[in-house]
Amino acid sequence: MAIQEVEAESISKLIEIILEIQGQLPVEHNLWFRGVGNHNHKLLPKIMRGNKSSEQVFEREKRLVTRFRQRSMAYWPEGYPQNDWEHFFAMQHYGLSTRLLDWSENAFVASFFAISYMPNENADEIVYPIVWCMDPVKWNRSMPGLSEYGDSIRVLTTVDDEIEGYRPETTKRRSRSPVAMFGAHNSDRIVAQRGTFTVWGSDTQDMESFADAQQPTLLWKIKLTGERSRLYKDLQALGFSETMIFPDLPSLALELDRVEGWRE
Template identity: 35%
Template sequence: MPTLNEHTAQTFQEFLSFADMGQTDDDSAVWFRGTGNSSYSLSPSIHRHSSINDSTKLFEIEKKLITRFKERSVPYLTYRLEDAWELLFLMQHYGMPTRLLDWTENPLIALFFALSSARQNSAGTYDNDAAVWVLSPAKWNRCVFRHNSYQGGAMSPTESMVSSYAPSKEYQYMHEHPVALLGIHNSPRIVAQRGSFCLFGKSLQPMEQIYTANNFEDDTLKKIIIPASKITEILNKLTWMGITDAVIYPDLEGLAKETKRLFGFSV
């Protein structure tokens, strides 16, 4: 079984060296996910229900959420959504609980997410390290679908092997482990953030536990830790390089966040 490699980046340059996995094409491409607390697991929002921890029940809840969202979203949309995949990705975009876990193709965007979401204490410093996860979608999917002799990379929702994960399918036919999935770019934020996703199956285990318990290739998944003492320094470096809220969130909310940071307010 593989071990989960962790690296600590003390500087922006060290982060870039760890994020560089020699990616040159779709086969060697890697994805990134930033988190403001390095102890957080790789689990989707629907797995964080306060009282339900049964995967069958959570899948049924997701179906009900999709139905409710479809019924109530009509006045706010310029066109009617009928496709279950489109509904699922749009729900994820607006913060509804789903089996989707956000990733990005851009390491700097993931680093910004990690550092900007880290919580400051009353003294204005940080108590917890931040982290950026690094995933090879090709290696991940090849292991998950090894029984199909799969040799491709990240999948599209339209591919036949992904059909068992669809919200409209029956639970018993779903795969056990998450699939690395290219999302539907149905919002400016997903485009700006170079969004990609992992869609979970039956298992409630976080991805890091699935990785260490199964026969994945080495470095399919790894973790870059940014020490709490370095968060401000590296975040300022990112901002200076033009990676800001308004770039990540190309709307008025992003502009407001960026302006608040510029004038020393917490975001």
């Protein structure tokens, strides 16, 4: 089974499940986490949603990277590095469409993102928050194009030869499968969130489809079935709230408004 689905009605049960999964992995492997507020949402980057072809994706990316570089120069501090990867991570941070999908090394961060999403109250279907888990090393070793390297493949970085086919402005043949990579920690938020990424190649399938094509379990999908407000209060009691995830004044205002609103 390539995707294992389980349920957790509380934060304590969620952590119990995560620790159980972690205990099945090699000692040197650590899980990554992604919080999704709607169980129907797929693991797919923004730029690839809507059944776009790879040609459409890369044409749009080329224009976005170019325009972002052209128009953002005045906003960077003097001496800010201007290579393509750092622009790419900055674009993701500020909400532009990219081939990157955010993950975290911190389970509480992912839980916060899952729980803080507020679904439409008038929707016919009940929407559940999800905490996804993945072993990034096992994922990379299972992807076509990297699996041939065996145990020498771990989480990729921007200087690894194997990542060249994923570069925003690569002149080489595009790699196909999404892979796990470390990115530039170029903002207070990504540092606080222990941010990591998966980056897509030329194949526009979601991660679930890639996982289904493999034999080992590559993804764990934990559905949070408890009341969102209760789950959020439990996270807050553990010290994980807006200002823990987003260390700035707008987040302080949002945190105070949300907490006081639930108390009324």
